[in-house]
Amino acid sequence: MATVQRLPPGALCLHIDAREFDFETTAQLEDLSQVIGQARAMDAIRFGIGIRHLGYNLFVLGPPGTGRHTIVHQVLEQRAKQEPDAPDWCYVSNFEQAHKPRVLRLPAGMGVTLRDDMQQLMDDLRSAIPAAFESDEYRARREEIEEELKERHEKAFEELRQRAEKSSVALIRTPTGMSFAPTRKGEVMSSDDFHKLPKQEQQRTEAAVSSLQEGLEVIIHQLPQWKRESLRRARELDRDVTKAAVTHLMDELRKKYAAHSQVLAYLEAVEQSVIDNADDFRHQEEGQEMTFLGIPVSRAAGSAATLRRYKVNVLVDRGGAQGAPVVYENNPSLQNLVGRIEHLAQMGALLTDFTLIKPGALHRANGGYLILDAHKLLLQPYAWEALKRALKSHQLRVESLEQLLSIISTVSLEPEPIALDVKVVLIGERMLYYLLYQYDPEFIELFKVAADFHDDMDRSPENHRLYARLIATLAHKEGLLALDRAAVARVIEYSVRLADAADKLSIRTRDIADILRESDHWARDSGRDIVTGPDVQQAIDAKIYRSDRLRERLQEEIRRGTLLIETQGAVTGQVNGLSVVDLGEFAFGHPSRISARVRLGKGEVIDIQREIDLGGPIHSKGVLTLGGFLGGRYAIDRPLALSASLVFEQTYGQVEGDSASSAELYALLSALAEVPIKQSLAVTGSVDQYGRIQAIGGVNEKIEGFFDVCRQRELTGEQGVMIPAANVKHLMLRRDVIEACAAGKFHVYPVTTIDEGIELLTGMPAGERDANGLFPDATVNQRVEVRLMVMAEQARSYSAAFESGGGGQA
Amino acid sequence: MIARAGEVAFRRILVALDASTPSLAALEAAATVAAKWEAELLGLFVEDINLLQLAALPFTREVGFPSAIRRPIEPQDIERRLRAQARLSKQALARVAERFNLRWSFRTERGQIVTQLLEVAREADLIVLGVRGHRVAGRMPRGAIGQALMSAATRSLLLMPEDMRIEPPLLVIYDGTPSSRQALAVALRQAQDGLIVLLVAAPAEQPALAREAATLVQDRGVTASYRAVGADPAEQLRVLRDVPGGTLILGGDQPLARDELRKHLLDLNRAVLLIR
Missing domain, CATH: 1.10.8.60 (Helicase, Ruva Protein; domain 3)
Incomplete structure (x- = not known):
């Protein structure tokens, strides 16, 4: 042995x-x-931000707390400083289609300058235009137009009146119009008097009245047309006057922005709009807010509101910033990513305009880098899809959730999309990366670079x-x-x-x-x-x-005997297994009693934990492996007529992992061989079908867990833990455990096979097959094999008796 | 009924009513004056004989304004419309009189409008008439009755454009004549606060005229401002177009009230009270 x-x-x-x-x-x-220990990830990040092709966005994967954010920020900040300055982005009014605001891309800092210039221009126009309209020249020309219209009216009516007079007919106002009637001495002739006139005279008068009525109709028909003509001339005059006032102010701006064709086109549109809407500058209600039932209404109504269309909404101001932006969005909701369009409640209606477009993180990061937490991003409804849409189309559209879902139908905007040139760095755990890789076909197209921390x-x-x-x-x-x-x-x-x-x-x-x-x-x-x-x-x-409140509680229950754990003596079919409770930040181990019972059966090993759905799949795998080991070692040429049941005593929650499979096998072998197991030892380690012990996790916590139980009962010098030999390199035990081991009061045994382990646990040799293929007497393996042979024979006898007994009962 | 010579008093005010917007403005103005003078309101609705006779002629048609639609005029329709107008006029008068706490009476007469107004005006000290503003096409229908009354009426006459009210500051042209003194007296009685006195005199006489006017004004404790104007009526009309202020009060013998000039008063677009 x-x-x-x-x-x-x-x-x-x-x-x-x-x-x-x-x-x-x-x-x-x-x-x-430099960053230590992350050479692979660093190379990947440098590659990812260096490559300028589409789809080469980064996914930085790795466990939290490894400095992913800090490192990514550092690398990106360094890189961004050397890159060209990102532009400003502004939204301005589209004077032709107000619901489709136009976008301006301007050199860094120019957005604010243009905004201020436009504000100054409006201030200037507010005084220049009214001044132009108050000039004597304008007044005189305007009166001329009005006088002409008046004269035209008067002339037409005067001619008609004269025609009427010639026929002794008068134009009479009626409550709803006008009429003609024959008169005598300034009064309308009565019907009787009229009929006393000679027939010829009557006919002549009737004809005259009829003709005059036709003439009146023609005049009345022409009145609106004359009015329109007069208004058109007045408008032309207004346009000429406005243009004279506006042009020299606009010329200054055109000169200033001569190198920027987009701005020049915008200024052209502004000039045209100002000329078309000069009235907005002439009639102002500055300083007083219009209200209706106490509700301010000046925003939507009135000239102050209409002048808003000349504002410049600086969406992204890069003035004073150097290089490309590096933006981290902590709350990557749809709106925080792609921007939003705000509304103002006005008399119960929701109104908006281009000045209420607000930027998202993609706007701010455009021309540079955007860092997002993958988990947070995926938790936000519609945000992931919106990000992918933007990256795929290289366009940034402001999409509101309400419109996406058609929740509300209100006046809204369709701002011109912004050309998007951004590198997105997603930071997330490995699982998220692999899930996205597996289930989202677009993911790998857009995030081609993985930086694994x-x-x-x-x-x-x-x-x-x-x-x-x-x-x-x-x-x-x-x-x-x-x-x-x-x-x-x-x-x-x-x-x-x-x-x-x-x-x-x-x-x-x-x-x-x-x-x-x-x-x-x-x-x-x-x-x-x-x-x-x-x-x-x-x-x-x-x-x-x-x-460690929970650990203390468990230890206390073990000490009080509520949880039954033996740390001395020997018991058949019972072994101390070890498990780990992981509380996230803190993990601890504690022993659990594992017991095995055997009886005649059909070769199954019943895992009671699994039967009641408290065993996880990996635990079940470990238990099923035991059947493979037993059959392969002891019953190659005969049936395994065994029914064994295994249970984690006094566990009422989920048991997962196969680290107890060796302990279960020891309990099973002990039960079959009817050899007691020392309770002073605890066991951890998984086992394969050949009886080799495999490494497990949480080895330190498990040893410390059993140590704590033993120490509170007094260390006998016999106690210890059997661990897989492969786990020795993981040992980093607490000082008190090491001190006890050094004093010979506690032991840690590295085990490589089941045979080594069973010998240590039972004190009986495991035994190896001799030249005849038989295990030596008084070994655990021999006792197990004999027991299984007996059971197989018993099973055969039962089967034969059942079959013959069944036939003889006829 | 009439105050003694040189003094004006309004005890009975005739207001011409036809339920139109200008006539309602006139009613409001008449009530304002009546309240000041503790006068009685006399509402008159004239069933225009011209309209009735026009409707009775078989071949006449009405041309709608501004629709230009030609349609027949039926006498019974005109009768009905006149009755309705009379009823509405009376109701309006009753409402206003009650609001101002005034005595009032109402009557309906049939005939020529101007003739009937002049007839009934013999029982009154002041005639109040609404005139249309600028909206009516051309000059023809506008102010015809007003002009006729200005020519023929022997009583004081208040012509109210439809969108005007009697409001301070009142305007008076003072040239030292008895007629202008009458006008100033009425203005001082009517003005609660604020009076603009346009002084018409040669430069040398202006200080004396101003002192005279100021004495009259101070006696009544009214705040007034003074402005000199030339004797040329055309200049006076120009000043009257530009100067701020509300109702113009003018003596019936003052130059602007003369035949050839008074038609311009209707173009001032302000209420004009002609004192006679």
């Missing part, structure tokens, strides 16, 4: 010797200028030094006290524990920064001006203490 040797204390934890560092405190260390890096003396500088940099940036060498060594040990591997260092800078901040707090609390090793330890202990 080959005995498994317990691990020496030195193998249980990595100890960083502070003496390997040649500095006293981190204050002496230079800040890190590690969460650990190799441990080496060189990397220790780099890590010390990382610690120094973080402390410096956060304004924390410097750390002495011992503190740095302790932080690195903590980092190794976070990495869950003794040969790795965690580069989750968030966690490291947290522990540095907390160490700083404890150091200051103790009145020190430097962070020492004990401060770091206190920070780690305090952090655990804050989170």
Whole structure:
């Protein structure tokens, strides 16, 4: 029997010797200028932002806390400074189609200048145009036009009146019009008098009246036409006067913006509009707000409102900024991405115009870089689709959710789309990347570059030094006290524990920064001006203490005997398994009793956890593997006439993972061989169908969990934990555990096979097949095999008896 | 009924009513004056004989304005329309009189409008007549009755454009004649606050005229401003077109009230009170 040797204390934890560092405190260390441990991701980011082809947006994937945001920001900021200045974007009125505002792309800073110039122009026009219309010249010409119309009217009516007079007929006003009637001495002739006239005279009068009525009709018909002509001439006059007032003001602007054809075209349209709408400048209600029932109505009505159309809505102002923009949008909702069109409530109606278009993050980042959190983006309704639409079409349209969904139907705008030239950097977890890759065909077209962030890096003396500088940099940036060498060594040990591997260092800078901040707090609390090793330890202990209420509760229940865990003696078919509870920031291990019972059956291993839907698929996989092992080792040429049941005692929640499969197999072998298992040992490790023990996660927490149970009952020197040998490199145990091991009061055994493990647990040799293919006597394997042979024989007998008994009963 | 010579008093005010917008403006103005003078309102609606006779002629047609649609005129329609107008006029008079707390009476007469107005005006001190503003096409229908009354009436006459009110500051042309003194007296009685006195005199006589006017004004405690104008009526008309202010009060013997000039008063687009 080959005995498994317990691990020496030195193998249980990595100890960083502070003496390997040649500095006293981190204050002496230079800040890190480069990113450590992320060479692959850095290359990918540089490639992604360097390549200028379409679709080469980036997805930065990796676990949170690895400094993805900081690194991406740094790299992008450096790059953006060297790039050409991004332009300003403005929306201005479209005078032909008011609901389709036009966009202006202007050099950085020119948007605000144009806006101010237009404001000044409006101020100037507000005084210049009324002044032009108050001139004597204008008045005289206007009166001339009105007088002409008046004369035309008078002439027409006078001629008609004279014609009437010649026939002794008068034009009479009636309540709703006019009429003609024969008169005598200035009065309308009565009917009787008229009929007394000679017939010929009557006929002549009637004919005259009829003719005059026709003439009157013609005149009345012509009145609107004359009026229109007069108005047209008045309008032409107004246009001439306005143009004279406007042109010289506009000329100054045209000269200023001569190099910008878009602005010139806009100024041309403004001039035309001002000339067409000169009345807006002539009749102003400045200083008084119109109200209706106490509600202000001046915005939509009145000249002040109409003058809004000459404003310039500077959507993006890059004045004073250098290079390309780098924008991070913390709340990437649809509207925060693509902008929005605001409305004003006016007498119960919602009104808007181009001045109410507000920019989104894509507007602000246009010409540069936009950083978004993938998770936040995907949580926002319609935002992901809108982003993809914009990136695919290279156009940025302001889309309102209400219109997308047709929730409200109100007067709204269709602003001219803006040409989009932006590189989007999505930051998210790996799972999101792979899900998007799998399920969204457009994703890979648009995000061709993946920058995968590690969460650990190799441990080496060189990397220790780099890590010390990382610690120094973080402390410096956060304004924390410097750390002495011992503190740095302790932080690195903590980092190794976070990495869950003794040969790795965690580069989750968030966690490291947290522990540095907390160490700083404890150091200051103790009145020190430097962070020492004990401060770091206190920070780690305090952090655990804050989170381990649940662990304490479990330990307490074990101590009180509510949760049954034995730590001495030996029991058949029962073993101490180990599991880990992960609370996110904090994980702890605790033992669970696993028991196995066997009986005659059809070769199935029943996992009670799975039967009641409390076992996860990986756990079930582990249990089913056991059947493979038993059949393959003990019952190749005969049926496995076994029915075994396995259960995690006193667990009432979901059990997942296969790290207990070796423990379950030990319990099963113990039950079959009827050999008791030492309860002073706990077991972790998964097993394959050949009985080889495989690595598991959370090994440190599991060992510490069983250690805590044993310690509170008194360490006997017999107690210990069997772990997969492959997990030895992950060991980074607590100091108290290491001290107990060093004192021989607790042991950690690395196990590679089931045979090694069962020997350790039972004290009985496992046994290997001899030349005849038989296991030696008094070995666990022999006892198992014999038991299974007996069961197979019993099964055969039962089957035969059942068949013959069935036939003889006729 | 009539005050003694040189003094004007309005005790009975005749207002011509036909339910039209100008006549309602005239009614409002008449009530304003009546309230000031504690006078009685006498409303008169004249059934225009010309209209009735026009309708009785078989061949006459009405040409709608501004529709230019030619349609027959039936006497019974005109009768009905006149009755309705009379009723509406009476109701309007009653409402206004009640609002101003005035005594009032109303009567309907049939005949020529001017003739009937002049006839009934013998019982009154002041005739109030609404005149149309600028909206009516051409000059023909506008102000014909007003002009006729200005020529023929022996009583004071107030011509009210439809969109005007009696409001301060009142305007008076003062040239020192008894007629202008009468006008000033009426203005001082009517004006609550604010009076513009246009002084007509040769430059040398202006200080004396101003003192004279100021004395009259101060006696009544009214705030007045003074402005000199030339004796030329054309200049006076020009000043009257530009100067701010409301109703013009003019003595019946003053030059502007003479035959050849008074037609221009209707073009001033302000209310004119002619004192006789």
